[in-house]
Amino acid sequence: MKILDAKFLKDFVRMADDGYQEGWHERNGGNLSYRIKEEEVQQILPELHDQNEWRPIGTSVPDLAGEFFLVTGSGKYFRNIILDPEANLAIIEVDDKGENYKIRWGLRDGGVPTSEIPAHLMNHEVKKRLTGGKHRVIYHSHPISVIALTFVLPIKDEVFTRELWESMTECPVVFPDGVGTVEWMVPGGRDIAVATSKKMEQYDAVIWAHHGIFCSGEDFDLAFGLMHCIVKSADILLKVYAVRPDKLQTITPQNFRDLARDFKVTLPEKFLYEK
Numbered sequence: 001m002k003i004l005d006a007k008f009l010k011d012f013v014r015m016a017d018d019g020y021q022e023g024w025h026e027r028n029g030g031n032l033s034y035r036i037k038e039e040e041v042q043q044i045l046p047e048l049h050d051q052n053e054w055r056p057i058g059t060s061v062p063d064l065a066g067e068f069f070l071v072t073g074s075g076k077y078f079r080n081i082i083l084d085p086e087a088n089l090a091i092i093e094v095d096d097k098g099e100n101y102k103i104r105w106g107l108r109d110g111g112v113p114t115s116e117i118p119a120h121l122m123n124h125e126v127k128k129r130l131t132g133g134k135h136r137v138i139y140h141s142h143p144i145s146v147i148a149l150t151f152v153l154p155i156k157d158e159v160f161t162r163e164l165w166e167s168m169t170e171c172p173v174v175f176p177d178g179v180g181t182v183e184w185m186v187p188g189g190r191d192i193a194v195a196t197s198k199k200m201e202q203y204d205a206v207i208w209a210h211h212g213i214f215c216s217g218e219d220f221d222l223a224f225g226l227m228h229c230i231v232k233s234a235d236i237l238l239k240v241y242a243v244r245p246d247k248l249q250t251i252t253p254q255n256f257r258d259l260a261r262d263f264k265v266t267l268p269e270k271f272l273y274e275k
């Protein structure tokens with residue numbers, strides 16, 4: 001099968017373009033990766049070349065040895081992906097130790113995978129282990145409202161989770177485990193990848209102070225949908241703050257407990273503190 005005709009590639013491109021249309025990807029901001037299923041790799045194997053060197057990932061992901069990923073390219077613009085996927089995306093293979101990758105397709109005019117490849121692969125490794133292989137999509141974007149909130153709320157998991165839950169009733173149902181936060185760190189390296197993947201052990205979404213957000217999901221719809229809900233909730237919260245600094249009424253801890261009972265989700269009590 002032609003790689004450009006593969007459903008996973010089309011779904012990836014559509015999601016990237018949807019994210020661009022939402023305004024989450026200025027210039028080369030953000031990145032996306034998909035852990036390709038074994039049967040999908042088999043279908044495209046004849047189209048993968050073997051002309052590149054192994055290069056260091058910059059961290060170690062032994063549980064991803066031998067896996068193939070579709071990833072965005074470093075410095076590439078989300079707005080261009082839909083026009084020319086083969087120039088802006090890459091399929092990479094991870095070696096048998098989980099320390100190096102090789103480009104097997106894409107980046108036709110040159111380039112390397114996303115600068116956040118350590119964070120993407122470390123997040124994939126955690127999610128593969130903890131979801132029995134179900135999660136396949138890791139998505140990083142730069143949404144205005146989420147970044148803005150990191151200047152006015154304490155960078156604490158409990159606070160971000162509670163405020164996002166309170167801003168839209170669907171939120172605790174969509175992300176009952178909450179969201180994690182990471183204080184400002186230099187992007188692109190191993191340290192921020194370690195900090196993020198540690199939070200991914202508890203959460204499917206991790207906010208990077210003054211930078212953006214990472215989401216994890218089983219498929220493109222779930223990863224995009226999670227990002228979309230968090231961003232919408234952050235939009236609402238900022239609009240509330242723009243009108244007045246306090247809320248006249250809100251969803252209470254008891255309301256959340258009632259919601260959890262009827263929607264059959266578990267909402268950890270650490271997020272239901274008295275204010």
Ligand code: 2HA
Pocket residue numbers: 028029030031115116140187188
């Ligand atoms: O420019 O988003 O975090 C790509 C990024 C780096």
Ligand code: ZN
Pocket residue numbers: 029030140141142187211212
């Ligand atoms: Zn970024």
